[in-house]
Amino acid sequence: MTAAEPTGDELVEMLAALANPLRLRIVATLAGGRDYVSHLAREIGVSRPLLHMHLRRLEAAGLITGTLELSEDGKAMKYYEVTGFDLHLTAPALAEAAKTLTRPDPDRGPGPKEHS
């Protein structure tokens, strides 16, 4: 589906989420198939709490999604999988995205004064 281009703020969040070796490895592992938290932690070799935090960031950025499911033996397991994100980073593309930045920079432009 190659979702529509994200806003500047969303893009920054996505990039920040991927700009970490551990999170990159998480996404890479999930790219090979969905997995649940505890198993994924063992697979990658990190603690559950730490993994949990990183998963939250990745999910907040829209790069992965988690679904709580019940295994046959009744245990609740949270499965994560990658979304179909597809970002193309070039200088012009970034320039386009930067137009919709709002975060830093106290005030630049009239802000949400739609149209005129």
Next chain:
Amino acid sequence: MTAAEPTGDELVEMLAALANPLRLRIVATLAGGRDYVSHLAREIGVSRPLLHMHLRRLEAAGLITGTLELSEDGKAMKYYEVTGFDLHLTAPALAEAAKTLTRPDPDRGPGPKEHS
């Protein structure tokens, strides 16, 4: 150009460099044409020292390059411009890049210690 795919570590550095509103705006501005530090600082509305720090990070990541030039009136001016980077981010692509990660993870020894 579309330079060869960067290593995992390089990719993380690039993403980290872009994962900041100010730096994104810097790249976006430079995408519109080369510029020198002081003018760029005025243009974007940040202090020179701060801009200098961000420019260093962007240059270290290979996203921009700076060249020291002498203006006609003899003043030394450092011009920055974007490089022709072109990153394509998808789950499979990241999985490929993650193979060459070395940073975190105490030691993911070089020896293939298989086992799931």
Next chain:
DNA sequence: CCCATCCGTAAACATTTGGTTACAGGTGTA
């Protein structure tokens, strides 16, 4: 009951990051 698995979160800590203010150097012009 105790132990195993699964889930999550809060407290505490060290490090990194983003940012300011202040300094030091160079050149050219009034």
Next chain:
DNA sequence: TACACCTGTAACCAAATGTTTACGGATGGG
């Protein structure tokens, strides 16, 4: 001379980030 512009860096601070250890609640099986 003093002042404008250009460059760079060091000192210091506040806030965000990465990480560990420890705790909490559920489930099923010996």
